[in-house]
Amino acid sequence: MHRLKLLFALLIISIVSAKSQTPPDTIVISNFATFIDTTLSQGVNVGNSSGYLILKTSEQENLAKNRRATITYYGTGEPKTQTGDRDTVTGNPMKVIDGDTRTFCQIRPGGDGSYILIDLLALRKINKVVIVTFGLNQSLRPRAYTIYAGTDSIQLTRVLQKTDNLDVKTIDIFDPIIARFVKIVFDVIDRFSSTVVCEIEIYGVGYLSYGEYYSKVIDVGQTVNWGWAEWDAELPEGTNVTFQFRTGATPGINGAWSQWSPEISQTEILKVDEPRRYIQFKANLSTSSTETPVLKKLTIFYDKKLVARNIAFEVNPPVVPILKRTEISCDFNIEVDENSLGIDTLLIFTPSPANVESVLLNGAPVAYSLVSTPEYIKVAFNQSINSNSRITVKLSLTLYLDVNEFPTVAISKITPLNPQFVNVYKRGDLSSWTVLTTGVSEKLIVDLQVNPNPFSPNGDGLNDQTQISFFLSNLNIERNLKIQIFDLTGKLIKTVFDGPSKAFAYISSNSFLWDGRDDNGKLVRPGVYLLRVMINADAGAESIFKTITVVY
Template identity: 30%
Template structure:
């Protein structure tokens, strides 16, 4: 039975061919390949029972033997095993419908059984999230192939399974490409349950933390309380230890087993706490000690009971934990947004989900026309809603979600992603370059800016252009395209905007000369072209052609090779006197300042004090990078300025008239940078 998945994307609204539409994504597909090689004593018939969330195809010794798309039913397949090595392969596609992640498998032949498990040592389940070309992956030895790793614990709702008696103890196993789980309520970091946290970590007896059955720790009868210790590198949330006895059959396991051991945990390697123990061991091949989850960096297994006449031989020790992985990344398939083979422009995105304190979720995007040649990934954006800045128009869009957490027990989650786009575009192509491409931070430089625009029939045309600026620019020359005239020019601390007297609809080039100061180590003169339809705009691409005279590639970026001047400068209030009496006339001030040489956004403190030194108001500036933060133009919203103050204290009460001190402080690795100014409040 095959159950088709719901569509992964949905057009929420389309106003007209020229208007922006929205595409919603609320489920995420993921394909994982699994492999197990196991040995049968002889050729024989066997029963293969399995299910997987959501759809699978299973292969035995290179041949497809079954498939299914209903994870709630366990299928039983009659298969033929060959004597010696048998190769089991399963391709699983998870549709992201909150049903879980992973698969569960039993292969039973007489008194022999092979199960899905996270703790195999000689017959190991492995997985890969990479696309598998051809058929080699069905039978090849994957133990040394890059991109293939051991499975960890998966999850599904076992009570909903039919046809599964669970008598053999098979585990739900899973692999999580990118460290991300698509099977829950949204997209989230994978669990670490079932993952061997000690594998190949620094240890006093590395032979038992290497995942290999052949390397053995031998304990003499008189070596009571000897131990194997591992350093996990960082504190982890630990919950279970597994110990594997060396040997190949029941007799060897019985001869080589430990009689008892204790598990101890430490955070400094000196003070140890016993968290669990086992004595009088009767399961000779493999034992496990589970304990209440505890944070620890160091763990050791202490031999507390030994046979007085025989050596004990330990093949491997595994340490598993709980919680979520520290980081993960999900990369989508290419998206056509319901319009295959059609160019589109990508306006904005917004996402819903959860981002608890101490966690991070950021988005990146890229575009392509053919699915082969892709643009670079856009810079990471951590805000839940932002402009989509990618080369456009393009047929295909792809996104990447980056997750991280500082905690073992909590992580961020993406529940939905909405992309605003349009089929029609202001222009068919727009490319930008500037010169020079090198400068000095803090020094005024004259730039020459070139914007080449191409139009096709049906394009909406360009009404205005917005160019990102590193600081307040002084425009010295405008050379418009033939037949075009600039109606208005607006300069702000971070942009230059040009409005055309008539709609620009003929291919041509705009050239500007202006003077501005570079305030970060690198700056891109990104440009957005707006159509008469306000919701539809086009991000210009970087012109990467080569200069015919020098052969050097063009660019729309400038990089710094030196820096001069202070990091924090030009701190003042504008206006220095204001009257917050509610008449919308001079009822606020802007704390203006210039930040230089800060390329990574930093928290900047803007604090207002009365003359007695009491903190009256702490402005919410957010994280800022180098730039000139000044009062916006008349048509701008002053409340969006990081230095906006409306004359109210932190409780929302208007302050009393008088003189107030303003402190702007940048807390940097090289020390605090602080500047003061004053402002007067009158009524």
């Protein structure tokens, strides 16, 4: 969520023309073989002449391993326990694709026609199937079997049939076929001995479905303000490339390094600790087709000039009551030197809409301008902060989540397109920009308000619509939320919203609006209507009702 907020906010901030920004420095990587960390990378190939990054081919990779398998028994083939129940240990088909020859799946005598269906979870071009008998025991081998393959689990093509098998490890090669599903039908089971398979392996001639490229740690020679990343890639249909980054102050990766940033799939400001000297990136390649993405070039932008040498940030108090209007103090300790550009703007992302109560510089009020949205507060100073200082921004807001974070960036007008994330430290297990809430709200829907009420949707520009606002609390996973308008006979007039929602502050510009029209777009008659807000939860549905009056 904060990534999207940051992109939106930066569009607003970048009123200053990009031409006024000092050109940043760059790291340009066009030969990925030079930068690869071979101990961490897997499933990727950089061995081509251009040094491009692609997925590995699947000739040597078991495509079935740890995918998905089901088994269907016929006749008396189902394994049983001593009590006559189905044996879920020896009858578990996932045991034949776990890469462990010590585990197995058994089909008892009389189970002719029983089959195992393997889902590769992606389209692959396959040409080889290997069946390994448990313990390489001749008496447990599959006597006769047929292999089918296809793109769906119902209509499959027969690719191979073996009517008299003597091998305890079969290796069957056939013409390549594009398939997601592979079915092995055990046509004949010995009358006196079970067929017991410990592994089924599937190989192909296409690319792996996923790979991870880890770079070596890259040293830019000094502490910098990291910017954004751009790349050049060929992405055939069904393929994708995403990136993650992390930074540190030491060449060796340790606990002081930042966590991996969220994955990005387009040009975006890097959400990493800064300023920092060292960076590492991770490229995630994937395909759901028979093609591979081709990464040709990656460029990482950074500024040697820092907004400030260091900005330490904490939010106090660290614990507040849930769903109570509270004052929060955002405290910044700023260190600058002769290479610092100075702070012109602070952008504080807020978990719920907030009001700015005061802004202090070294304990005294300071001149500033303000932009306030439900997602962030932007404080722009009339004069740049170019000396060691302490800035305090006091906010008042209502918190409705268990854990609330206030990510913040500092911006210089010299480099408006590259904000600098403030430094946070650990307070126990949480960061210093985190605030916890105490107490548990008895209700999921809190403080339902309708304003104005009555309202008059007559098109005169005054009170033509009403605003429906409330807090949705104590929901960490999505549940279905409905907001509906009924007349007094109980007839549904208008569905304002019907969709999934987690805990959220539906207030201010995030609130819902009703313009007095029904679901057919017609204005309703004057009178009293019933608003119902309903959320489905584990304990059942919770609803709150409120009347709305329409006048003309």
